[in-house]
Amino acid sequence: MHVGWILPPFFHELPVETDDVDEAGEQLLATVQQVLPGGTDDDRFRMFVTYAGLLDELRDAGAVYAGFCNLDFDGRPSTATVAVYRMPLDRITAEDALSAALTGLQRAYPDDDVRISTLPSGIGDTKAVVRIGNAPFTLAAEASPSGEPVEVPRGQIQVYIPLPNDADLLVFELSTPCMEDWDFYSELFATIVRTLDWATEEEAELAAVLSGAQPVPEAVPDPAVVRALHSRSHRILEALAIPGRTDEENATSAAVTCVTCADCRAKGLESACTARAHWQIEGVEDVLLAAAVGRLARTFQGEGWTTLSENPGESVALAEAEGSGHRVNATLIPGRQRLVIEVVAPCTRIVRGPGDSIFG
Structure with missing residues (x-):
């Protein structure tokens, strides 16, 4: 079963x-340097030690995904961790x-x-067990500003979701020591859980035949994503450089x-x-449009884009x-004096499935 x-x-x-x-340490160090580019060596060391210890706990608990945020609320740092676990079920239905889970x-x-709550998710309302409570932890001496181990209060939300294959129980978990930001993280976590989507192997096989980016009419694009798509559309127009044309507003x-991107749709996720963004240039001779497609390819290839x-x-x-x-598709419609441009933003979904050696 594919889950995203x-x-x-x-x-x-x-x-x-x-x-x-060693590989985990190198990846974590690179992440810490990315998160704290202007921090001191001590700041980066404390963050590395904190998450290195957490990493061992998460791995031992069977996490299939974990991530953290490091935010700034008017000069006050704030952090939270999200983890996802897969728990195999043995001869038990999702309902049971x-x-x-509730009783335990x-x-x-x-x-x-x-x-037990009804959670809206990517494929409709889903029954789940929700736990909200405390999960204090001990901050290691190496990560503590005082140099001594410190017990830190921490709030935690866990959502236990039986998958419809009657073989897996998915657990989403958010933890934060920043209780003053609890309302913010609670709402954020609810938003994350609502994106949950899944598909069986049979559904994925069928979807692979129908692959292609499919519109989701009820969803509203993020303004930052819209700006990025329009910015790349402007760059495409510059690279096409069609003589005598000013299609700026169109692009x-x-x-x-x-x-839903083609890759996710191929996994049955909808x-x-x-x-x-989709736009076109019309009323230009095919020979000029053909030359423009070549210029676009050469220009973007020269800027490091990969030709698919x-x-x-x-x-x-x-x-x-x-x-x-981002991905760009430019297609000339022969005999119609028309060039169709499609610009697709990067996929934002995190997918775990048989191909990732996690589920199945």
Whole structure:
């Protein structure tokens, strides 16, 4: 079963999937340097030690994903961690797993708020067990400003969601020591859980035949995503350099639609994960448009874009940042004096499935 979710871009992934200690350390160090580029060596060391210890706990607990944020609220630092766990079920239905989780959590955490709730998710309302309570932890001496171990209060939300294959229980967990920001993180976590989406292997196989970015009409694109798409549309127009044409308004005011990208759709995931802008240039001779497609390909290739496919003089598909950034498709419609441009933003979904050696 393929499972996906979307986290805000200010979350930084922790390397829970690698068992190589040196590799995990290198990845964590790179993340710390990215998060604290202007921090002191002591700041970076404390953050590294804090998350290195947490990384061991998460890996031992079977986390399939973990990420943290490091925010600034008017000069006051704030942080939270999100983790996702997969718990295999043995000869038990999703409904029975829900009941068992409720009973077990109420027994283990008698002072916490434990209940069954209906959660809106990417594929409709889903029943889940929700636990809200405290989970204090000990901050190691190396990470403590005082140089002594310190017990730190921490709030925690856990959501236990049985997957419909009756084989897996998915657990989403948010933890934060910044209780003054609890309301913010609670709302943020609810937003993350609402992006949960899944598909069976059979659904994924069918979706692979129908792959292609599919519109999701009810979703609204993020303004920052819209601006980025319009900015790249402007750059495309410059690279096309069609003589005598000024299509600036057409390109930079193109409607932006939320879509499910081809890769996610091929996994059977249907909720919106990205957005695209679609516009066209009309009334220009095919020979001029063909030359423009060639200029676009050469210009973007020279700027480091990767060519995904190219039919010289007719079409080109390009990807930014070695395939992880925006994607551009330019296609000439022969005999119609029309060039169609599609710009797709990067996919924001985090996917775990059989291909990732996590589920199945």
